[in-house]
Amino acid sequence: MVPITHFLILSSLLFVVGAAGVLLSRNLIVMFMSIELMLNAANLLLIAFSRHLNLMDGHVIVFIILTVAAAEAAVGLAIIINLFRNKETINADRFSLFKR
């Protein structure tokens, strides 16, 4: 059996990669996918602990997160499409309308 620490490391790496993607990329779709990556890092951790502790709770939460993520993807993509229609770009820095 794979020890829990491996899962922890993998999950942390995935999360850091996701966070870096959100922070460094300007492309809204890449940022979006990075957020999904961070979500899945959390999912992985939940499953790992769930197996480790022999509890079903983690599984259930993961399914809920997947559902929410799917809904969020639908809404998020719709927003991105509309943004693109407005400005013909999906560069996040071009939408800083608050700035004077």
Next chain:
Amino acid sequence: MEKSLYLIPLFPLIGFLLNGLTIGRTSKRFISAIACGAIGLSFIFSVRTFILLLNLPEEGRLIHEKLFAWIPSGSFQVDFGLLADPLSAVMILVVTGVGFLIHVYSIGYMHDDKGYGRYFTYLNLFVFSMLILVLADNYLLMFVGWEGVGLCSYLLIGFWFEKQSASDAGKKAFIVNRIGDFGFLLGLFIIFWQVGSLDFLTVNQVAPEVFAVGGGLITAATLLLFLGATGKSAQIPLYVWLPDAMEGPTPVSALIHAATMVTAGVYMIARSNVLYMMAPTSLLVVAIIGVATAFFAGTIALAQNDIKRVLAYSTVSQLGYMFVACGVAAFSAGIFHLMTHAFFKALLFLGSGSVIHAMAGQQDMRYMGGLRKQMPWTFRTFIVATAAIAGIPMFSGFFSKDEILWQSFSSQYGSIWIWLIGVATALLTAFYMTRLVVMTFFGEGRMDHHTKEHLHESPKVMTIPLMVLAVLSLIGGYVGIPAVLGGGNHFAKFLEPVMQGLGHEEAHHALLSGGHDSSLEMILMGSTIVLIIISIWLGVYLYNKNTAAAGKLRKSLAPIHTLLHGKYFVDELYGKIIVQPLIAGSLFLWKIFDVFIIDGLINGLATVMGDISTVIRPIQSGKIRSYATIFLLGVVILVGIYIIK
């Protein structure tokens, strides 16, 4: 009983609405027909009410109509109700009767004025408000009428508002009255607080139970009510507006500032006689203020040259008499003088209006003289009114004034000092009225040639009201001939159910049983008459026979003459101690406090906020990635703290 009390104020209201809504679109004939007709109808119904009252048994002379609940608010209940008792019956008869005559007179007087419709609209509104004032069955509704007449007074004083002095006088009247109204309202608060009702009948019934006789609260309440009365009825210290009110058209001076509105204060005190009887201190204050005003205004009238101003100060002086009567608890004597005064003072004003009309607007008596030939009817009626106000026996003013003087001497609240000053005032009255008549109607005409050629008697529509009023001034006193002259004093008896005052029963008993009192009354009366006749002779001598002596006298008394001619410089004094500090204070508040402190605070706050925002605004850059970075850093820090702990 058939309810018809509400019709009395309703007619003037309809007249006001009809004329007011069609202003500028109807003919003069229509306007005057509506206005005079409304008051005439109202007079007919007043007479009917009076007869109804007379037919009731003496103790139950009361018609009470509750029309609707006006302010039903928890424990505060005020109804819109009308009350006719002997006191209000006298008032409605005076208001509608004299009011009707003055309306008719106005048709002639205002004929060429471009504000004809506006004038009659205001006049009807005034009569409506005055009728509400005297018919109200509670203090609050009375206050509505009180304010209504104040408003109409303002509108009519400033009727010729293109003239700066007229609009100023209107404002002055309104503001001075406001001080009095403030006192009136506070008085009402005390009454409601203690009694729990503002209804006259309830207050009269409950007040003796809740107030201690001579207690602080009742004294405060009655003094505050009296402050209201000094404003409306032009007593010291708030009398200053009335002489200026002469800027209005002369019939207005006759109706509002002589016959009706200014007597509202006297009516209010007579209406509250139950309260005043429980506050001897207030009665004393009323009597002192009254007699002081009577004398003070009488002296001013000696040295005025404007015919209307003499009459205005004379009105202030006569109102002082009425307050003396109230102050010595002879309320019915006060109301009696109110009624006779309404007749002869309205006549004097209308007569002076007729003179001014003939003189093409000239009001200065120094440019009049010899008018008796050109204006016989004005002259004759004027003489009757002068005799009445001077107190010549058998004219109406004699009976009422003598009643007041006698009461001020004999009443347990009176004193010889009040009587003495009262007699002195009567002499002054006789003197300045003689001076006025002599300067206006006798001697040689002093007007310029052009005016002299145009002198004419006024049209019939103006002289007939004068004649009717002259008859009333002549016989108006016979309803109240005192017992000592063999009369029954029906007037006082008629008012007795309303007046708890002196108890005329007692006074009568004293008169009938004690021969001493009655002979004393005769002596006092006789000496007053003799003095008055001497005073009149002196006036004739100085201003007609030997005008050089008058000039010499004026020179030798120059400082006093200046003082009187300048009206004791009270206006200037008020200007110095009240108006100017107020203006200076307001200027300070505006230029310093408002501009620097208030505006400074607000602007300063805005600037500080703006500066802070400039500093922290970069945080909200609008860049999603910088938000995400800060968010992540925050999470890392929080988790870090959690782990380290």
